Amino acid sequence: MDFSYTITPIDGLFVLALSLLVGFEVIKNIPAVLHTPLMSGSNAISGIILFGGITQLLTTPIENVWTIAAACLAVLLGTINLAGGFFVTHRMLSMFVVKRKPGKGPKA
């Protein structure tokens, strides 16, 4: 794994602590209407575990058939999670948006 930079465990802890704070700050007080899209959206984001598979797949010599096969499997699973999650969230949110346009809601 030859990255242009690496992070030490201590850096990792910093990232962890800070993003935990950011995470809670960003997500609290979300209206119930958006719970499902938020969940499927964040579910999609957890699909970036795929990055690990990418690293494995790209750095392993192709002769290591089993390792490559396992990495392929991981990439496949991760991609379905990632792409599928974003697609389905998009589809759901599109339903929310469409009906705003007619403007015939009582509030309009």
Added chain:
Amino acid sequence: MLVLAYLVATVGLVQGLKYMGDPAKAKMGNLVAAAAVLVALVALVAVTEKASTANLLLLLVMMGIGTLIGNIWSNRVAMTAMPQLVSIFNGLGGACALVLGLNQVYGQGTLVEDKLGGSVLLLTNLFGAVAFTGSMIAYWKLDGRKLPRPARTQKLIAQALLGLVVIAFGYYLLSPAEPAHFPVLLLAVSLAALLYGVYFALPVGGADMPVMISLLNALSGVATLMAGLVFHDPVMIIGGILVGATGIILTLQMCVAMNRSLTGVLAGKFSGSGAAQAVGEQELTSITAVETASLLAFSKQVAVVPGYGMAVAQAQRECFALQELLRQQGVDLHFIIHPVAGRMPGHMNVLLAEANIPYSSVKEMSEVNSTMEHYDTVLVIGANDVVNPAAENDPGSPIYGMPIIRAYKAKQVIVMKRSTAKGYSGAVNTLFDRQNCKVLFGDAKASLEEIINELKRI
């Protein structure tokens, strides 16, 4: 370059999630988050030293197939089956973590640098495995398939498995040097966790699924976080934490909405264990669809309280038709949604949105509960426990203390039911004992259609 791309991606992820909390910007938020991941992904692929071009080709093929499958599944699924799909996606993410962890040790033969690295790897597989099998069980449950009813021994097995994992961890941390048999240890923990995931999800009841799904979502987020530490990848770490935080917040919100503890939900138990259930058969006053229609026509303010039964009957479009029809006759119809109605957080909102019902007529429980007496007629469609007054005034009831929609305060309540069966909790619904409550038996969709036809005739 990677640093820059990752910076962009991080900002994008946070901003995207933030937008997703705002109804007007949610759609864009999703796109922003997706774009952020894409930027990071391209940068990662570009920067990583490739073993050969064949690797790159293989990667592209795999990702192509994955994207295609994801696209097809997400386009085909019916909106009512959304919770199932989210569970499957979540489970696949967990499986991905599991495969990665095992491959890291078995395939790559990577030696773990130190105890910290080893522990992180163990945790990756632990969370990944539980998220995987847990989500699969959740999927089967949501899909309405019969699963073996958990036996008494099950709790013991679950605890034994958990104990096993803890022992394995303790052994690993306390052993003086890096144990040579780390791979075996990892495999053992993974297998135990896979099995534990099954026992973890099995006892959770259908109506508690919103809690379960968001918890499993949090778990796969934590698995991503752990994998990010294994691969020294900050975007994975940040993404994992964001998902973990979202999942945990939603889980706790659901628990609060039901006034139940997380442990109670996981054990599939209700606090007050059914002492009040000895009550004999209740006398229900029934009403016909025709009578209901005329009642609605003479109302000024009508509210619909939808529950999982509405999703099962696929009656959301009829709800919209009813709303339109009543609006033409000068009757205002609101939808009142309990925080845990349905099988997924916000499930009812999605279904109503699918049927084109405008936002502004969809109310949250807390918005309207103090003014329920303004409603002339309340139609309860496929909901039960969330309108049961026993939650407020009967300390012996299993659901005592759960915040409910005070449908009983309305002038007239009509509950649409398929049978006389009790709600998920098994609590006796004292709403039926009230003077102002009548029951309309039959399939919700068919009943609504009848009401609509009748209203057209009036």
